[in-house]
Amino acid sequence: MDQEQRLKQERDAIDGIDARILELLNARARHARTIGEIKGGGVVYRPEREAQVLARIKSLNGGPLSDETVAKLFREVMSACLALERPLTIAFLGPEGTFSQAAAIKHFGHAATTQACASIDEAFRAVEAGAADYVVAPVENSTEGAVGRTLDLMVNTPLRICGEVVLRIHHHLLRAAEGKQGINRVYSHAQSLAQCHEWLNKNLPADVARISVASNAEAARLASLDPDAAALAGDAAAERFGLFKLAQNVEDEPNNTTRFLVLGQQQTGVSGRDKTSLVLSASNRPGALHALVEPLARHAVSMTKFESRPSRTGLWEYLFFVDVEGHADEPGLQHALSELRAVAAFVKVLGSYPQAVL
Numbered sequence: 001m002d003q004e005q006r007l008k009q010e011r012d013a014i015d016g017i018d019a020r021i022l023e024l025l026n027a028r029a030r031h032a033r034t035i036g037e038i039k040g041g042g043v044v045y046r047p048e049r050e051a052q053v054l055a056r057i058k059s060l061n062g063g064p065l066s067d068e069t070v071a072k073l074f075r076e077v078m079s080a081c082l083a084l085e086r087p088l089t090i091a092f093l094g095p096e097g098t099f100s101q102a103a104a105i106k107h108f109g110h111a112a113t114t115q116a117c118a119s120i121d122e123a124f125r126a127v128e129a130g131a132a133d134y135v136v137a138p139v140e141n142s143t144e145g146a147v148g149r150t151l152d153l154m155v156n157t158p159l160r161i162c163g164e165v166v167l168r169i170h171h172h173l174l175r176a177a178e179g180k181q182g183i184n185r186v187y188s189h190a191q192s193l194a195q196c197h198e199w200l201n202k203n204l205p206a207d208v209a210r211i212s213v214a215s216n217a218e219a220a221r222l223a224s225l226d227p228d229a230a231a232l233a234g235d236a237a238a239e240r241f242g243l244f245k246l247a248q249n250v251e252d253e254p255n256n257t258t259r260f261l262v263l264g265q266q267q268t269g270v271s272g273r274d275k276t277s278l279v280l281s282a283s284n285r286p287g288a289l290h291a292l293v294e295p296l297a298r299h300a301v302s303m304t305k306f307e308s309r310p311s312r313t314g315l316w317e318y319l320f321f322v323d324v325e326g327h328a329d330e331p332g333l334q335h336a337l338s339e340l341r342a343v344a345a346f347v348k349v350l351g352s353y354p355q356a357v358l
């Protein structure tokens with residue numbers, strides 16, 4: 001068999017498989033639509049079920065596609081199925097093309113509608129007022145630390161955390177034209193300029209001005225209008241403003257990662273691999289901080305994060321943002337929480353939610 005014949009044979013096989021995949025996708029979609037009818041206008045998005053579906057797909061995968069690739073494909077399949085039940089609107093810190101929008105799409109897939117908001121406060125308010133279904137907000141970055149505004153908002157919001165998204169942050173040098181010649185300024189968010197500081201020192205002349213702007217998406221927009229400028233920004237901003245990537249992944253710290261939280265009006269069921277986020281405060285007496293963590297240790301609850309933040313109500317009073325493994329409806333954590341409530345000055349369960357799968 002010559003090359004052309006072999007190609008035709010393989011492509012015929014792909015055509016047959018595509019027809020079967022299409023049939024199966026629509027069969028799946030019909031089941032999702034029926035599930036939507038059974039839910040009868042109730043909450044359609046079920047994060048615990050989605051986490052179980054994605055974890056199962058990864059465990060069933062025999063390759064050659066990677067576990068991550070098959071999970072991403074099924075992420076989109078579920079996103080499209082969910083949109084048949086009811087399309088979702090996700091509020092994020094805009095403008096279009098930010099990493100927050102990329103996190104929203106990573107978590108909810110492309111069938112969800114994303115709604116850019118001018119601030120994290122506005123994104124929370126949109127969901128609290130029912131103008132959007134969920135908010136995706138950054139909570140910590142591996143190099144820059146906690147996002148204070150998100151932590152502060154979580155103390156008083158009636159919204160519950162129902163998911164987390166972990167996003168690798170890659171910055172690229174972007175420009176409206178190809179080649180580095182003639183660049184005399186680089187726009188980016190101050191944090192991104194800091195995260196790419198060493199690379200800029202080594203790869204661009206010292207007299208190229210570094211100009212900090214409100215967001216990476218804004219930097220990309222400015223670079224798209226200015227032939228002498230470049231921007232440091234991510235893939236989404238590059239795509240949105242049609243910029244060339246002159247250099248990829250220019251961040252100094254290769255594991256630069258941001259964690260986002262998803263908040264909505266609902267409580268999330270047990271997925272089997274969950275986290276619970278709490279805000280605690282200790283009374284002002286010796287040993288009070290130890291008393292906060294002791295019930296968790298005694299019930300073998302593992303802590304994955306402990307972050308302190310000024311309470312903003314009294315000088316030198318602090319709130320503690322604590323993440324633990326497990327769901328608040330599971331017996332171990334349930335017992336630890338009821339003991340914690342007896343010793344802490346303040347306890348708020350921000351939500352139990354599945355650990356990030358993607």
Ligand SMILES: O=C(O)C(=O)C[C@]1(C(=O)O)C=C[C@@H](O)C=C1
Nearest residue numbers: 032035045046049050078081082
């Ligand atoms: O199982 C459900 O509750 C569904 O609505 C189906 C489905 C899916 O496509 O698998 C879609 C949306 C939900 O968030 C979870 C899962």
